[in-house]
Amino acid sequence: MRLALGHGFIHVYEQPPKVGRGGPMHHLGIETDDLDGLIARMKQNGYSFRNAVREQSKFKYVMIAGPDDLLIELFECHEPERWHLKP
Numbered sequence: 001m002r003l004a005l006g007h008g009f010i011h012v013y014e015q016p017p018k019v020g021r022g023g024p025m026h027h028l029g030i031e032t033d034d035l036d037g038l039i040a041r042m043k044q045n046g047y048s049f050r051n052a053v054r055e056q057s058k059f060k061y062v063m064i065a066g067p068d069d070l071l072i073e074l075f076e077c078h079e080p081e082r083w084h085l086k087p
Contacts, residue, residue, distance in 0.1 A: 027063070027071035035060055035076035058082070 032038045035053065039062060042049075050063040050071070061075035 027073050028066070029061075029073040029075055032074055032076055035062065035074060038074060 039049070039053070042064075047064060050065060053060055053062045058079055059075050059077045061073050064072050064074065066072040
């Protein structure tokens with residue numbers, strides 16, 4: 001499910017968690033246009049990530065634990081026009 005937010009969106013990935021960590025969904029995805037810069041700023045502020053950046057053909061992403069251990073996927077699209085929401 002995609003929720004419009006200004007010119008972007010929040011992607012709610014509706015899959016039950018693979019391990020018992022509570023909560024009804026697997027993860028929440030948030031797009032950025034500069035994943036490397038965002039990660040650098042977050043690391044400077046003490047955040048740690050669950051894994052290294054994973055590169056796919058259409059996007060790259062990293063996971064971080066959010067409140068209540070909900071996984072948050074930060075991602076950057078290599079083809080952003082594919083992800084634009086239609087009005």
